[in-house]
Amino acid sequence: xNKRADSSVALHPLIAERWSPRAYDESxxxxxxxxxxxxxxxxxxxxxxxxxxWKFIVGIRGDKKFTQxxxxxxxxxxxxxxxxxxxxxxxxxxxxxxxxxxxxxxYDTGLAVSLLTVEANxxxxxxxxxxxxxxxxxxxxxxxxxxxxxxxxxxxxxxTSPDSLSDEIKARExxxxxRKALNEIVNITW
Amino acid sequence: xNKRADSSVALHPLIAERWSPRAYDESxxxxxxxxxxxxxxxxxxxxxxxxxxWKFIVGIRGDKKFTQxxxxxxxxxxxxxxxxxxxxxxxxxxxxxxxxxxxxxxYDTGLAVSLLTVEANxxxxxxxxxxxxxxxxxxxxxxxxxxxxxxxxxxxxxxTSPDSLSDEIKARExxxxxRKALNEIVNITW
Numbered sequence: 001x002n003k004r005a006d007s008s009v010a011l012h013p014l015i016a017e018r019w020s021p022r023a024y025d026e027s028x029x030x031x032x033x034x035x036x037x038x039x040x041x042x043x044x045x046x047x048x049x050x051x052x053x054w055k056f057i058v059g060i061r062g063d064k065k066f067t068q069x070x071x072x073x074x075x076x077x078x079x080x081x082x083x084x085x086x087x088x089x090x091x092x093x094x095x096x097x098x099x100x101x102x103x104x105x106x107y108d109t110g111l112a113v114s115l116l117t118v119e120a121n122x123x124x125x126x127x128x129x130x131x132x133x134x135x136x137x138x139x140x141x142x143x144x145x146x147x148x149x150x151x152x153x154x155x156x157x158x159x160t161s162p163d164s165l166s167d168e169i170k171a172r173e174x175x176x177x178x179r180k181a182l183n184e185i186v187n188i189t190w
Numbered sequence: 191x192n193k194r195a196d197s198s199v200a201l202h203p204l205i206a207e208r209w210s211p212r213a214y215d216e217s218x219x220x221x222x223x224x225x226x227x228x229x230x231x232x233x234x235x236x237x238x239x240x241x242x243x244w245k246f247i248v249g250i251r252g253d254k255k256f257t258q259x260x261x262x263x264x265x266x267x268x269x270x271x272x273x274x275x276x277x278x279x280x281x282x283x284x285x286x287x288x289x290x291x292x293x294x295x296x297y298d299t300g301l302a303v304s305l306l307t308v309e310a311n312x313x314x315x316x317x318x319x320x321x322x323x324x325x326x327x328x329x330x331x332x333x334x335x336x337x338x339x340x341x342x343x344x345x346x347x348x349x350t351s352p353d354s355l356s357d358e359i360k361a362r363e364x365x366x367x368x369r370k371a372l373n374e375i376v377n378i379t380w
Contacts, residue, residue, distance in 0.1 A: 007233070012312040018236075036378070037201060043369050044195040046210050107341050110303075115205055119201055122202040188226070
């Protein structure tokens, strides 16, 4: 199954080969070192005024937090994501110290999670981010303070055969990847 | 000058060695291939429902768009960023096709720009993102439609000696990097 990005020039393999599988090996585990590394990658991301407006809750398959994060997923995502090795609830710290909105909190949180993904891929794990989860339930489940806003759930694990999926999900898994044309996202004048 | 991320475990060099310099070589240029690659990296980023809510305006030093992007920077950033090889105005497409807000637009745009940064670093360029710019002026300068929201300006270029900077900026350039502790951003239970 070739899922390599169809780009006009060669990209770094960690970017070209990144995609978001749903078929995870439910026997695969993630080590403390690998977990530390992916969060260190997020930790060292840039952010406006170095505010680092992110906070992660991680569950490892079999533990309580993993079950809690699984429970806030959409019904569709509940079908596949609990086979991952770890689930992460990504929260953005949307208020600054002075109580005002931090306008770049969500953007900066995205910056951090991309680097987490690159490090995970580098260590042989796949990553699939989900916006399909119940944010209010996540806030309540983890008793999140005001200004701690859940923005994504992230599955981290080892990819396995699409045959492990239901027909509906398998069809998505093997579908070709698509993107807008390059000249639709940037003025190419070169 | 050692700016390597001080992490508890070894990170991929593209992550460990990424930082945001302000001293750029004003004779360095960026090729069409390198520019294409960094935008291809952003293009292939993941986003919720594959909505790809980002749009970039790029200027190459010496051209009109570069001058326009320079003109919207804060006075502080105007001191150093125009020495970069390219300047990018990052815009997030904050409205969905149905006219409603896309709640993950900013987050997804951050995901894309991180991958742009990784590809740029891989190709020997440094990247420095700036929130210090006049967003209203950027909208007006580029006649951006409703729902096209400028979120960052990005300098891409080749790092040079901090001695090329004013004393004030040089002091920032050589200062140690700092981040919150790992256990402040994630529940470490391993």
